[in-house]
Amino acid sequence: MIKKEAVIIISLLLIIPLVSAGFFDFIKNPITGKATSQPTNISVGVVGTNPVQITQVGPIAAVNPTELSTTTIAFEIHMYDPDGVADINDTSVNATFTKSGETSKTTGNSGTCTFVADLDSYTANYSCSIDMWYFDGSGSWTISAQGKDVGNSTWIVNNSATFTYNELKAMVISPGALTFPSVSPGGINQTSNNDPTLINNTGNYNGTIDVTAIDLYGESDSSYWIYAENFTSGLTEGTAICLSGTSLVNATATEITSSISNRGNLSSGSGAGQEEIYYCIPKVPEIVSQTYSTEGGGSWTIAY
C-alpha cells in the first residue's frame, strides 16, 4: 500500500512541472482540437536604443577662396553607433558651416552627406561637401555636423570642429585706362570723361582702396611731365572732387577717403562688392603742349 502511494506521489511530481495549465482547465476549456489562446511573454531585441556619436568631423585645412566663384570644401564625418552601423540613419547625416554675421552654408543640394563605407562594425564614413562663395567672410568657421540613428532617432550635433577661410584680396577694374578731354594749360577742374574706375571686389576683403599715381611724362619730350599731385580722386562724380578729393602722390599708395571695397555678392546688382573712383585735374599746369601719359613712368595702380 505504501509502495502504491509512493508511486502516485512520484508520478504527480513528474507531471506537475510539465503541465502549466490549471489542473481542472479541461473542464472550463474543453479540448476541441482548436489551439487554446493564452497570454505569452515574448522578448524582442530592439536595435538602436543607444544614440549615435559623431566621432570625427574633417579635418579641413585652411581654404583659399576663389575669385568670383565658389570653392567646394570636401570633408568626412564619421558616425559611431554602439548598436552597429545598420542602426545609423544614412540619410540623416549633414553639416552646416556657420560664422557670426555670415550666411550659413549647408551640405550639398540635398542637404545631406553621402555614405561612403563602413569603417568597422560600428563606425560609418560619410563624405560631405559645402560650397563657399568668394565673398564669404575670412576667418574661423564652425562645422556643425549632425545625424541620428534608426532606433533612437535623437539628433546628435557636433560643433567641435572649425576651419579657416582665408582672406582673398581680388578685384576686377574697368576701364583699364583713364581718358581726359583735351585740356588747356591753366584750365581748372578738368574731370575725366570716362570715369569712374569701377572696382568689382571679386574676393572677400573689406577695407579701404588706395591709388598709386605716377607722374605723367611727355611722349614727345619726356623732360616735361605732369606731377601726380596735380590729380585728385574721390567717390563722387563732378567737380566737387576737384576741391574735396584726395590729392594723389607720385609713386605712393594714397588711400582714397571714405573708399571701401564693399565685400558682397556682385550678382545681387545692388552695388554690393563695388566701388567707383572719379578723377580730376583741379588746375592744369602751365606746361609744354604735348601728350602726357603713363608710357614713360609706368601705370597707376589701384590696390587694397
Next chain:
Amino acid sequence: MKKVILSSILGIILLVSFVSAFGVSSPYWTDNPLKMYPGQSITVDLNLQNKAGATEDVTASVALIEGTEIASLDDGEYEIKAGEDINVPLKVKISKETQVGTTYKIQVEVKTVTPGEGGGVVMGTGMNTEFDVEVIEKPAGVKEGLSVLAYIIIAIIIILVIAALYFLLRNRE
C-alpha cells in the same frame, strides 16, 4: 585760337581699354596673425589667382616690402595663366634668440605688371598682403624634428655599420 591749339595738343586720351583682374589669397592677414615660437621655421603660401573669367595671362611682380629680417621670398615676376593660380612660398624663420612677445610685421606687395602704354593713363591692380608675426612660447608637446641632413647622416651610419658587420662575418668564415 591759342586754347584750341593747346587743347588739341595737350590731350590725355584713352588708347587701351582692357579689364584687369587679379587676386591674392593668404592664410594670414591683419586680423589673423601668424604665431610662431623661437627656432621655428615655416613656409606660407601666397596664392596668386588669375581667375574671375580671365581670358588673358597675367604677369605679377612680387616684392617683400616689410619683414625682411625674418622672412624671404623670391622677389620677381610670376606669370599666371588665365583661369589658373600659383603659390608663391614665403619663408619665415624666427631665430632661437628671439624673445617671446616680439611682434614683426610682414608686408608683401603684389602688382600686376601693366605696361604704361602711350596715350593714356593705364591702370593696374595691386594687393598688399600684410600680417603680424607674433612670437609665442613653444607649445607643450612640440618636439624638434630632425633635419633632412640628420636623417641622411643616420642612414649613412646604419649602412656603414651593416657593411662593417658583413665584412667582419665574411672574414671569420
